Amino acid sequence: MTGVTHTEITQQAFIRSLARYFIDTHSIRHQEINKNQEYTIDELYRLAYPHWTTNQLQQRTYPLKSILDTILAENGLVDFDAWTKKLPAAHFDSEAFSNGSRRILQLRRQIINDARAKHKNLTEARKRLGQLLHTLQDFYSHSNWIELGKVSINDRLGIDDNIGRVAAPNQSTCTSSGCLKIRVRCSFYQKITLNRCPLEYYECKNNIRPEIIAQGLLTSGYSSNQHNENNDPVTKPINVEKCSHGSVMDITSHQPAIGGINKDTTIPIYSPRFDLQ
Template identity: 30%
Template structure:
């Protein structure tokens, strides 16, 4: 559910030395560079725009396919104006994006010299392991009864930093481009149970020298096989580039490259492969900067869609409801009637539907359209109160929600009502 992470507090931009894409516009080398801030924000906005298109509200000026995802120079304000008709503020949504961006950029500050936090030094598997751990921890937090959303946003920012570094610092973009699949993101990345391509072993040279000075054309310096991943070594990090005298050797491990990487001018192979910037003096593979950024944006979007799909939640509710109904249908334990209560924000949008036909419940669930997502706490206790009021004594009440209550003041009344009517509440996660 999108609201699980899109809810935050105000933050400023972090300026510092980057280990891949640069943090923000203040640290960009070229005016047209994509930064971590750009990639994260655009990726989130594209994910939400697609969600909005699939779940339109009445106020939406145009929610047809491509109308929101195709907004030129998309911003939270432009997206909200078109979706909500200009009557809903994007402030809290933007604050949540800013918080995730902050945590993304903070990795450069907290883990400056650790190659595995940046997919550097051929720490491919180690970096992927970090991503898997971050994602598993994130899902564990979000599945708690009372999720810690601050911790969740921190994990999301860290995960996205690693994800975006994969495209800037490894040779995946070069592999995809040479195979004619330049628009394909690397989906196994960071997913538990998914194996990834092997990294080049220590014994294999991965680059040839492409010049001892900056602004040298390094477009063809990769020599590693197309079925192996590699990444550049960077001076000052905890994984040192294997030493090879450039006067004697023209091939060796790849460097990260650029003015902040001494290994790129002191150890063979000279040069580098980073795609951090459009500037040739900063990024030896500057010609692939835009392509790397586009893939990083697309993968950022896919991450939020995978983690935030309310459609999957609705399908899970439908399947679980069908299972519950089928267990009692046609037996002496079948209930007299079935009641479906839905709640929304604001609380006056709570609906109650009753039927004696179990098929109606599945049909009603199939007609549910979800929308919004900028404000996570919902009027869940208002919904529970409505269900408790209309339910017959001794009924089983099944509650499906992943949102914290916005109406906790109702808890005492609801508890009394449940006790009086001897209702049995069963939470479904």
């Protein structure tokens, strides 16, 4: 998949935080940082410690790179772990906004407790940080936050269960009229990996209902085979037109309202709102 991935977002944030640390501790002068450039860990350490040899640089940055690798791996595993991959709260799917924010809050508390413990288990803290960041990132790509015209972060995420006004359970949130069904032949690789051929998916534009936008209500898409924290099934309602997550693999995208609203990638077969990536 292409677009700005979880890995890229997390890595950039990690390195920008490292740059801020070096500036705050006066290891690097503010004017030495080019705001238009994305740095690597090695490049920042080279600015902070110009007298280090290449071997010193490699040896002393290795632990930090290993920490980042752990965070990135756990971030990605949220989409593959048997429990979390279909858990709405882990992705802010199915309008599970309170549960999603509560999950972030719980992980945050666990991370702090891990760091404060007498016998620190920072490996677990790093894993939880990766999981937390995945859920946080999915809020923006799985909800209608962008469609609501928001250009800044939701500063209530992970702070409060109530992160904004949410569409009512019996309130339609999407419309089928904004989506176009696409049916194409699949490649051999797609047939093997996606286990379906031909490919049927939707490209959508302006498929959030106008009244949802006008009222500033949050919504997110339902997906196939989801379950809640009690392992009870979470299904897309059939008596009201809720949004789907959408993708060639999402069966609910064929149920009214058809299509979907995820903007995870720039590839239409995976993201109906690929144009907003």
